[in-house]
Amino acid sequence: MRIELTSLFVDDQREALAFYTDVLGFTKRHDVPLGEDAWLTVTSPEAPDGPELLLEPAGHPAVKPYRDALVEDGIPLAQFAVDDVQAEYERLTGLGVVFTQPPTDIGNAWIAVFDDTCGNLIQILAMKPGTDEGN
Amino acid sequence: MSEYSPWGSQFRGFLRLSRDEPVSGPLIGKQALAYSAGVSDIYRALDDETRRLVLDELAARDGQTLFEICSTLATRHGLTLTRQAISQHLGVLEDAGLLRTERRGRSKFHYFTPAPLAEIARRWPLPERTTP
Structure with missing residues (x-):
């Protein structure tokens, strides 16, 4: 079994595509019309054959209360790996991205949490050099 | 006054x-x-190591979400309480006036409000003399 695709609910698929490509730097992989919505996925240019992220419409009535409660408490719904959390924090802040948690040392890694403007909080994480990620 | x-x-x-x-x-x-x-009053609010650590962390970096407070307590202090338990501790601190929350965007941030601590010094002022 392999994880080839995971998904995030987004308020608006076109705005989400713009944010995830223009701001975060991911690449569009699939954009297949499905009625009013689309099967819309992105991948990382650092791993074009890696897992796809599905930007899924947030229309189901359960989605809003679920995400609102998580965002209120500052809980991220997805986590992306970066090489340098501080550098990404500065780059994204310069592009107008709002962080709910600045770069924070959590011992074996650095993390930060930002608002993806589509209804989710996202955590970025960089393991410290020499840290065993398997632990 | x-x-x-x-x-x-x-x-x-x-x-x-x-x-x-x-x-x-x-x-x-x-x-x-x-x-x-x-x-609750400030004395009861302060009579708990977890709540004192929360205030330490907010004094070091004010304005944290529940998620950040939980992760800091876990990674820096080895406290693995549930989010609900930490949320209740934050409620005790808020009732005692030692903490206030503020909504920024769609998230809620917690701030340390130390003013009630001044009551302790007012009630039992430190004597103004040098220790021998």
Whole structure:
């Protein structure tokens, strides 16, 4: 079994595509019309054959209360790996991205949490050099 | 302070000695009723190591989400309480006036409000003498 695709609910698929490509730097992989919505996925240019992220419409009535409660408490719904959390924090802040948690040392890694403007909080994480990620 | 009271005019009404004591001062009507339920005082609020660590962390970096407070307590202090438990601790601190929350965007941030701690020094001032 392999994880080839995971998904995030987004308020608006076109705005989400713009944010995830223009701001975060991911690449569009699939954009297949499905009625009013689309099967819309992105991948990382650092791993074009890696897992796809599905930007899924947030229309189901359960989605809003679920995400609102998580965002209120500052809980991220997805986590992306970066090489340098501080550098990404500065780059994204310069592009107008709002962080709910600045770069924070959590011992074996650095993390930060930002608002993806589509209804989710996202955590970025960089393991410290020499840290065993398997632990 | 011309209007000296052992509990301070600012906090009169919810830092009461007894739950049954009538509320006096600026808190009247519905506001007083709202404070009369689940009210705690600063001494009870401070009588807990987890709550003291929360204040330490907020003093070091003010304005944290529940998620950040939980992750800091876990990674820096090895405290693996549930989010609900930490949320209850934050509620005790808020009731005692030691913490306030503010919504920014769609998230809620917690801030340390140390003003009630001044009551301790006012009630038991440090003697102004040099130790031998």
